[in-house]
Amino acid sequence: MDSNASPNLLSVRDLVVAFDTDKGEVRAVDGVSFDVPRGKTLGIVGESGCGKSVTAFSIMRLLPQPAGRILGGKILFEGRDLITISDDEMHAIRGNRIGIVFQEPLSALNPVQSIGRQISEVFLLHKTSDKAEALKMSVEMLRHVGIPAPESRAAEFPHQLSGGMRQRVVIAMALACKPSLLVADEPTTALDVTIQAQILELLRELQAEMGMSVILITHDLGVIAENCDNVVVMYAGRIAERGPVDNLFSQPAHPYTKGLLSSIPRLENERKTRLSTIDGLVPALTEMPQGCRFQNRCPWAIDRCREQPPLETIAKDHDVACWRWREVVEAPAPAGREKP
Amino acid sequence: MSATNHAPAAAPRPLLELKGLKMHFPVREGIFLRSSKALRAVDGVDLSLGPGETLGLVGESGCGKSTLGRCIARLYKPTAGEVIFEGTDLTLLARGALKPYRRQIQMVFQDPVDSLNSRHTVGQILEEPFVIHGQGRPAERRKRVQELLDHVGMPKGAMEKFPFEFSGGQRQRIGIARAIALSPKLIICDEPVSALDVSIQSQVLNLFMDLQREMGLSYVFIAHNLAVVKHISDRVAIMYLGHIVELADADAIYRHPRHPYTKALLSAIPVPDPARKRGRIVLSGDVPSPIHPPPGCPFHTRCPFVEERCRIEKPELRVAAEGDKTPHRVACHFDL
Numbered sequence: 211m212d213s214n215a216s217p218n219l220l221s222v223r224d225l226v227v228a229f230d231t232d233k234g235e236v237r238a239v240d241g242v243s244f245d246v247p248r249g250k251t252l253g254i255v256g257e258s259g260c261g262k263s264v265t266a267f268s269i270m271r272l273l274p275q276p277a278g279r280i281l282g283g284k285i286l287f288e289g290r291d292l293i294t295i296s297d298d299e300m301h302a303i304r305g306n307r308i309g310i311v312f313q314e315p316l317s318a319l320n321p322v323q324s325i326g327r328q329i330s331e332v333f334l335l336h337k338t339s340d341k342a343e344a345l346k347m348s349v350e351m352l353r354h355v356g357i358p359a360p361e362s363r364a365a366e367f368p369h370q371l372s373g374g375m376r377q378r379v380v381i382a383m384a385l386a387c388k389p390s391l392l393v394a395d396e397p398t399t400a401l402d403v404t405i406q407a408q409i410l411e412l413l414r415e416l417q418a419e420m421g422m423s424v425i426l427i428t429h430d431l432g433v434i435a436e437n438c439d440n441v442v443v444m445y446a447g448r449i450a451e452r453g454p455v456d457n458l459f460s461q462p463a464h465p466y467t468k469g470l471l472s473s474i475p476r477l478e479n480e481r482k483t484r485l486s487t488i489d490g491l492v493p494a495l496t497e498m499p500q501g502c503r504f505q506n507r508c509p510w511a512i513d514r515c516r517e518q519p520p521l522e523t524i525a526k527d528h529d530v531a532c533w534r535w536r537e538v539v540e541a542p543a544p545a546g547r548e549k550p
Numbered sequence: 551m552s553a554t555n556h557a558p559a560a561a562p563r564p565l566l567e568l569k570g571l572k573m574h575f576p577v578r579e580g581i582f583l584r585s586s587k588a589l590r591a592v593d594g595v596d597l598s599l600g601p602g603e604t605l606g607l608v609g610e611s612g613c614g615k616s617t618l619g620r621c622i623a624r625l626y627k628p629t630a631g632e633v634i635f636e637g638t639d640l641t642l643l644a645r646g647a648l649k650p651y652r653r654q655i656q657m658v659f660q661d662p663v664d665s666l667n668s669r670h671t672v673g674q675i676l677e678e679p680f681v682i683h684g685q686g687r688p689a690e691r692r693k694r695v696q697e698l699l700d701h702v703g704m705p706k707g708a709m710e711k712f713p714f715e716f717s718g719g720q721r722q723r724i725g726i727a728r729a730i731a732l733s734p735k736l737i738i739c740d741e742p743v744s745a746l747d748v749s750i751q752s753q754v755l756n757l758f759m760d761l762q763r764e765m766g767l768s769y770v771f772i773a774h775n776l777a778v779v780k781h782i783s784d785r786v787a788i789m790y791l792g793h794i795v796e797l798a799d800a801d802a803i804y805r806h807p808r809h810p811y812t813k814a815l816l817s818a819i820p821v822p823d824p825a826r827k828r829g830r831i832v833l834s835g836d837v838p839s840p841i842h843p844p845p846g847c848p849f850h851t852r853c854p855f856v857e858e859r860c861r862i863e864k865p866e867l868r869v870a871a872e873g874d875k876t877p878h879r880v881a882c883h884f885d886l
Binding site: 405473 | 719749755759774776820821
């Protein structure tokens with residue numbers, strides 16, 4: 211079968227997602243393409259409103275209706291295009307072949323159902339019709355994600371659990387059917403750092419054990435660096451840069467990537483020194499400039515930026531959308547002008 | 551350069567001193583809602599802060615760092631202990647007597663959406679401190695407001711707009727402008743950059759540092775991100791379950807963390823450098839409830855080096871080493 215021949219479990223091609231707003235149609239995701247190889251982790255990083263979550267929701271076909279629409283592109287998963295298949299077919303894939311973990315576990319869980327029953331629901335939908343068996347599988351799943359005393363925990367309700375435990379429950383639910391792809395949308399953003407470390411460690415272990423692919427969406431470049439094989443940097447609905455993590459962090463070629471990396475306070479920095487910044491703000495989606503969307507904040511902007519630069523391959527699997535990437539790569543970090 | 555401008559340790563009289571500060575909230579339960587237990591949010595904290603100094607306060611959710619900040623600003627009346635500001639114990643003062651101190655201690659909150667009145671224009675929001683403290687005539691006040699907006703780098707014409715018309719970073723600038731309006735001596739910053747995107751976060755941190763240089767402000771900078779806190783602070787206090795478990799110069803905390811909790815916290819921070827693979831201490835379990843804190847050391851339930859003594863005896867915050875500027879204190883029985 212061709213799905214097994216391809217090294218990629220998921221391929222997104224030229225995805226365009228639009229939302230209807232009071233000010234007309236806006237394109238939240240505009241021509242995004244990437245691949246997720248089997249067993250690997252792809253990170254999608256970007257700031258609020260860059261379209262990273264919309265991309266995830268599109269893959270799950272969970273865009274808010276009727277405001278959100280997929281205008282074009284392909285989402286190829288195990289040989290099928292998730293955009294064109296029927297709702298029934300998508301139903302059989304979602305939660306079964308593709309699992310999802312959201313940022314806020316409390317709103318992802320039903321407050322009036324015991325967690326055992328909620329996980330059972332996944333099994334009842336996809337695996338078995340025997341309720342007792344489903345509950346037994348749920349307890350097993352809770353044990354798997356490291357919840358102590360899973361038999362008694364299964365009878366508890368979400369409010370009785372801590373944030374980290376709740377996220378474990380959500381992960382148990384997402385992985386219940388041993389999906390081949392897990393989409394994790396900011397899975398640790400609401401958690402404390404020590405709990406974040408626990409959860410990311412758990413995800414890594416489960417991934418190694420089950421051999422699934424993961425799409426990890428986050429705004430934290432540290433989380434990307436430590437957990438992903440490849441990364442896509444998004445800005446205002448488009449891909450600024452994508453590539454293998456090692457390559458992209460050591461040789462950022464897009465001014466936005468470079469700016470992000472140099473504006474993070476790091477523990478090894480000298481204290482109380484000025485942090486380099488990216489000036490200005492992301493323009494509203496309704497007021498996007500022609501061409502490159504980063505041009506109004508970019509220290510490298512030239513006239514030509516009014517024309518959208520194509521994604522250009524600069525090294526193996528490393529692509530960047532910038533006219534001046536050759537100079538950007540060479541420039542010492544932090545690049546660009548000094549603040550007046 | 552600017553890193554060595556302030557020498558807080560040598561300051562003769564601290565601006566702020568906390569002595570044995572406790573804040574216990576009653577927990578009401580049962581059908582008569584009697585308060586039978588107490589949530590020990592802050593459970594005996596001693597700290598001092600010099601003029602022009604930044605003290606970072608780090609810890610996880612529920613460790614009591616925000617409550618401590620609010621006790622200093624006297625948004626809460628502490629259960630026990632003293633909050634001494636320039637020699638006066640604020641916990642003893644009544645509402646009226648407190649007012650002159652209120653303008654000296656200001657707060658910047660995490661969420662600039664909740665902390666700015668959405669029905670007031672930015673001009674009205676920033677004029678209010680002057681109105682409350684009876685300063686200036688309307689024309690002068692408007693002039694001051696415009697100066698404040700310029701000072702924090704807001705665009706022209708911001709005065710007539712409403713908070714929702716601005717982005718998160720700009721709203722935080724408005725919150726900062728309000729905090730500095732009355733030229734305070736101390737600002738309690740409670741997670742002021744946690745809700746902001748990385749590229750905006752660095753802009754706001756730079757603003758905090760600029761204002762401190764220009765106005766000689768002291769900050770209590772509360773955050774859970776140790777890298778952010780270390781960057782902006784002179785000294786850092788690590789809190790766990792209502793207690794300070796480690797207190798030292800910011801560089802010393804990073805270079806030689808002594809408390810097992812600090813070590814775990816530092817190792818848990820994801821580093822944006824794929825080439826650097828580090829050993830990570832992954833703590834098991836969750837923070838215990840502050841309603842039923844464990845006996846002995848508050849951290850012993852999660853500590854990888856726990857021994858029998860830790861379960862019984864509570865360690866004092868003792869001097870473990872001399873620091874560059876201030877002694878390195880740690881609340882642990884052992885030298886790890």
